[in-house]
Amino acid sequence: MSTWEDNVRRVVPYVPGEQPKIKDIIKLNTNENPYPPSPMVINKQLELKNLRLYPDDKALVLVDAIADYHKVDSAQVFVGVGSDDVLAMAFMTFFNSDKKILFPDITYSFYDVWAELLGIPYRQPALDENFRLVKEDYYVENGGIVFPNPNAPTSIAEPVSFVEDIVKHNKDVVVIVDEAYVDFGGESALSLIDKYDNLLVVRTYSKSRSMAGIRIGYAIGSKKLIKYMNDVKFSYNSYTMNMPSQILGTESLKDEAYFRETVNKVIDTREWFSKEISELGFKCPKSSTNFIFMTHDKIPAKEIFEKARDNKIYVRYFNKPRIDNYLRVTIGTREEMEIFLEFLKSLEA
Amino acid sequence: MSTWEDNVRRVVPYVPGEQPKIKDIIKLNTNENPYPPSPMVINKQLELKNLRLYPDDKALVLVDAIADYHKVDSAQVFVGVGSDDVLAMAFMTFFNSDKKILFPDITYSFYDVWAELLGIPYRQPALDENFRLVKEDYYVENGGIVFPNPNAPTSIAEPVSFVEDIVKHNKDVVVIVDEAYVDFGGESALSLIDKYDNLLVVRTYSKSRSMAGIRIGYAIGSKKLIKYMNDVKFSYNSYTMNMPSQILGTESLKDEAYFRETVNKVIDTREWFSKEISELGFKCPKSSTNFIFMTHDKIPAKEIFEKARDNKIYVRYFNKPRIDNYLRVTIGTREEMEIFLEFLKSLEA
Numbered sequence: 001m002s003t004w005e006d007n008v009r010r011v012v013p014y015v016p017g018e019q020p021k022i023k024d025i026i027k028l029n030t031n032e033n034p035y036p037p038s039p040m041v042i043n044k045q046l047e048l049k050n051l052r053l054y055p056d057d058k059a060l061v062l063v064d065a066i067a068d069y070h071k072v073d074s075a076q077v078f079v080g081v082g083s084d085d086v087l088a089m090a091f092m093t094f095f096n097s098d099k100k101i102l103f104p105d106i107t108y109s110f111y112d113v114w115a116e117l118l119g120i121p122y123r124q125p126a127l128d129e130n131f132r133l134v135k136e137d138y139y140v141e142n143g144g145i146v147f148p149n150p151n152a153p154t155s156i157a158e159p160v161s162f163v164e165d166i167v168k169h170n171k172d173v174v175v176i177v178d179e180a181y182v183d184f185g186g187e188s189a190l191s192l193i194d195k196y197d198n199l200l201v202v203r204t205y206s207k208s209r210s211m212a213g214i215r216i217g218y219a220i221g222s223k224k225l226i227k228y229m230n231d232v233k234f235s236y237n238s239y240t241m242n243m244p245s246q247i248l249g250t251e252s253l254k255d256e257a258y259f260r261e262t263v264n265k266v267i268d269t270r271e272w273f274s275k276e277i278s279e280l281g282f283k284c285p286k287s288s289t290n291f292i293f294m295t296h297d298k299i300p301a302k303e304i305f306e307k308a309r310d311n312k313i314y315v316r317y318f319n320k321p322r323i324d325n326y327l328r329v330t331i332g333t334r335e336e337m338e339i340f341l342e343f344l345k346s347l348e349a
Numbered sequence: 350m351s352t353w354e355d356n357v358r359r360v361v362p363y364v365p366g367e368q369p370k371i372k373d374i375i376k377l378n379t380n381e382n383p384y385p386p387s388p389m390v391i392n393k394q395l396e397l398k399n400l401r402l403y404p405d406d407k408a409l410v411l412v413d414a415i416a417d418y419h420k421v422d423s424a425q426v427f428v429g430v431g432s433d434d435v436l437a438m439a440f441m442t443f444f445n446s447d448k449k450i451l452f453p454d455i456t457y458s459f460y461d462v463w464a465e466l467l468g469i470p471y472r473q474p475a476l477d478e479n480f481r482l483v484k485e486d487y488y489v490e491n492g493g494i495v496f497p498n499p500n501a502p503t504s505i506a507e508p509v510s511f512v513e514d515i516v517k518h519n520k521d522v523v524v525i526v527d528e529a530y531v532d533f534g535g536e537s538a539l540s541l542i543d544k545y546d547n548l549l550v551v552r553t554y555s556k557s558r559s560m561a562g563i564r565i566g567y568a569i570g571s572k573k574l575i576k577y578m579n580d581v582k583f584s585y586n587s588y589t590m591n592m593p594s595q596i597l598g599t600e601s602l603k604d605e606a607y608f609r610e611t612v613n614k615v616i617d618t619r620e621w622f623s624k625e626i627s628e629l630g631f632k633c634p635k636s637s638t639n640f641i642f643m644t645h646d647k648i649p650a651k652e653i654f655e656k657a658r659d660n661k662i663y664v665r666y667f668n669k670p671r672i673d674n675y676l677r678v679t680i681g682t683r684e685e686m687e688i689f690l691e692f693l694k695s696l697e698a
Contacts, residue, residue, distance in 0.1 A: 002520070002521070002546060002547065002573075003520070003521035003522075004443070004493075004520070004521055004522050004523050004547045005573070005577075006446070007443065007444070007445045007446040007492065007493070007522070007523075008442060008443060008445065008577045009441060009442050009443075009445050009577075009581055010580075011580050011581055011584040012580075012584070013579070013580045013581075013582075013583035013584050014583055014584055014587055015583075019403065019405060019406065027402075030403055032401055032402050032403060033401050034401070035401065036397075036398035036399075036400070036401050037397065037398070037400050037401060041397060041400070042397045042398050044397070046395070046593075048385075048386065048390060048391045048393070048597070049385035049386070049391050050385075050562060051385070051386050051390070051559065051560045051561070051562035051563050051597070052381055052382050052383070052384065052385050052386060052559040052560065052561060052562065053376075053381050053561055053562055054368065054379055054381060054555070054561040054562060055561075055562050055564070056368060057368065081430060081586065081589050081591075082586060082588055082589070084585075084586040084587065084588070085586050085589070088585055088586055092358060093357060093358050094353070094356065094357060094358075095356070096356045096357065096358050097355070097356040113584050114584070114585070116584070117581070117584045117585060143356065144353075144356070171351070171352070171353070172351070172352035172353055173352075173353050173356070174353050174356075197351060198351065198353045206403070210400065210401040211400045211401065212400070212401060212402055212403040212404075212588075213399060213400035213401065213402055213403060213404050213591060213592035214400050214591050214592065214593075215404070215588060215589065215590075215591040224351075224354070228354075228357045228358075230362070231359075231360050231361075231362045232358055232360055232362075232466070233362075234362035234363055234364075235360040235361070235362050235363055235462050235463070235465070235466045236433075236437055236463070236466060237430065237431060237433040237434050237437055238363055238433065239431055239433070239561075239564060240430050240431070240434070240564065241564075242430075242562060242563050242564040242591065242593070242594060243562035243563065244395075244563075244591070244593040244594075245591060245593075248397070248400070
C-alpha cells in the first residue's frame with residue numbers, strides 16, 4: 001500500500017436502493033412517485049444557451065418561490081441538492097458538540113453514515129415494539145436530534161404535539177425533523193418554526209413533487225439557523241443548484257392542483273392496497289407516506305423480495321435487526337399495485 | 350445567544366464574483382465563456398417526465414463519455430457538481446494527515462476556505478516575483494499538494510515537466526492539479542496519470558465547455574484514487590448529478606468541432622487584446638487561460654475596476670496583498686473587448 005493511502009478517509013459508503021437497468025419492471029423500491037411532474041414542469045422551455053453563465057449562487061428565484069409557498073420569509077429557506085445535501089449540511093453546521101446526537105435505531109439509513117463521515121458521536125434509542133418513537137428517550141442530554149416524521153421505513157407519523165414536546169425539551173440543541181414524506185398524510189412541524197429558533201424542518205422534491213431526478217431539497221427554520229447553514233454551504237461549494245433545477249423547481253410550485261391530485265391518487269391507492277393485503281394476512285402499520293411497511297407471519301419477507309424480483313417487481317428489503325421480516329413497498333400506480341397484489345395472491349396459494 | 354449556537358460550525362464564507370442583476374452589462378468578472386454551449390446541447394430534448402425517477406447515482410452515461418473522450422478507463426473518472434464539489438471531496442478524502450498541505454499564496458481562493466472548514470492544516474509558499482510557482486518549495490514534507498495549472502488569477506501555465514517534477518518528489522501524498530483553464534493553452538498532466546497513482550487531475554465544464562450553469566466538474570486519476578473519492582461521495586450524498594446535467598454533459602462531448610472553434614475564438618481575442626493593452630502601457634503575464642491578469646504602473650487597478658463598473662463593465666479586483674494593483678479580466682466576445690478597450694483608452698487620455 002502506498003504511503004499516501006495512510007491519510008485517506010475510510011468510510012463504508014451508503015448503498016442506495018437498486019436501480020435496475022432492465023426495462024419493463026415494476027419499480028416499487030425507491031419511493032419514487034408513479035406520476036410524472038406537473039405538465040408545467042414538463043413543458044417548461046429551458047433557455048439552454050444561458051448555461052454559459054453561472055447559475056444564481058443563492059438560487060433566489062427558487063428560494064423566494066418556496067418561501068411564498070410556505071408563507072415564510074425567504075431568509076428562513078435553505079436550498080440544497082436533494083434533502084441529503086440539506087441534511088448533511090445541517091449535520092456539518094449544527095452537530096459540533098462532544099455530546100452524542102440522537103436518532104432512532106430504525107430510521108433513514110443515511111444518518112449514521114453522515115455521523116461516521118463527519119466524526120459526530122451518536123446514539124440510537126430504540127423504537128418501541130410497535131415501531132413508534134418514544135419521546136422520553138429524547139429528554140436526555142445530547143448534541144442534537146434528528147428524526148424523520150413520518151419515519152422511514154416504518155411509514156408511521158407522529159402528531160405535531162409529539163414533535164413539539166421533543167423540541168420543548170431540547171432548546172439547547174438543534175432538532176431536525178426530516179419531512180420527506182409529510183405530504184402523504186403527516187402533520188408538519190412548520191407551524192412551530194416561529195416559536196422555536198432551534199427547529200429545522202427538511203423537505204424534498206423527490207417524493208410528493210415527482211422530481212427525484214432534479215435533486216432539490218430544502219430546509220425551513222429560523223433566520224439564524226438558515227444563515228449558519230448558508231455560511232457553511234458557501235464555504236463548501238457556492239454554486240450547487242444548477243440552472244434547470246432552479247427553473248423547474250420554481251415551476252413545480254405553481255401547479256398546486258396537479259400536486260394535490262397526484263398526492264391524493266397515491267394516498268387512495270395506498271389505502272386500497274393496504275386493505276387488500278390485510279385480507280391476505282399481511283400486516284402493516286398505518287402509513288402516512290407513499291410506501292407501506294409490510295410483513296407476514298408465515299411467508300418470510302426475504303423470500304417475497306426475491307420471488308418478486310424474479311417476477312420483475314422490485315421492492316425494498318433491509319437485512320437489518322428487527323425489520324428483517326418486513327418489506328418497504330412504494331405505492332405505484334393502481335395498475336402496478338394490482339399486478340403486485342396478484343403476485344402476492346399467488347404466494348398464498 | 351442560545352446554547353445551541355455554541356456548537357455551530359463557524360466559517361468565513363467564500364465570496365464569489367459579483368453576479369449583477371441589472372441587464373445590458375459587459376460581464377468580464379467570473380471567467381464565463383462568451384459563447385453559448387454547443388447547438389447539440391441547446392437543442393437536446395430533455396424528457397422531463399422522467400424526472401419522477403432518481404437519476405443514475407453513478408452518472409454512468411456521463412462518466413463513460415468523459416472516459417471515452419480522454420481515453421481512460423471509466424473507473425478513472427469521478428464526477429461532481431462543479432469542480433468545486435470535486436475539489437472539496439478530494440480535500441475531504443485525501444488530506445487527513447497532521448502535516449500541512451501546500452498551495453500557493455496567490456491562487457484559487459477556495460483552497461484555504463476548504464482547509465479551514467475541514468480543519469486541514471496548510472501553508473502557502475509564495476509565488477516568485479513574476480508570479481511563477483517555485484517547484485522546490487514543494488519538495489518538503491507535507492500532507493498533500495494542490496495547485497491550478499494554469500494558475501489563477503495569474504493566468505500563467507507551467508509545462509507538464511514542471512508538474513511531473515513536483516509529483517515525483519511527492520509520492521507519499523496526493524497531488525491535485527486543478528486544470529480548470531487548461532483548454533485555453535496549458536499543457537495537461539493527464540499524460541502522467543498512468544505513471545503516478547497519487548496524481549489527481551481536475552477539470553470543469555464551466556469554462557471551455559460554456560456550461561457554468563449546469564455544474565459539472567470531474568477528476569481523472571488512478572482507479573485507487575477514484576475509488577476512495579467515490580466511497581466518500583456515496584457517504585455524503587448519493588444522488589448529486591441531476592438528470593439534465595448527465596444528459597447535457599454527455600451531449601457536449603459529442604461536438605468537438607464547436608468546442609475547438611469557440612476555444613480558439615477566445616484565444617484569438619485574448620492575443621489581440623493583450624497586444625492592444627500593452628500599447629496602452631498595461632502589462633500582463635502571458636495568459637494560457639480565458640482571462641488576463643493586467644496591471645498599469647500609473648493607473649491604480651482599483652480605480653479602473655470602479656470606473657469600469659460605473660460604465661457597466663464588470664471585471665474582477667482582489668483587494669489582497671501583492672495583487673491589489675491587478676485586474677482579472679475575462680475574455681469576452683471581440684465586440685465586448687473592443688468596448689472595454691475604448692474604455693481603457695479613455696482612461697489614458
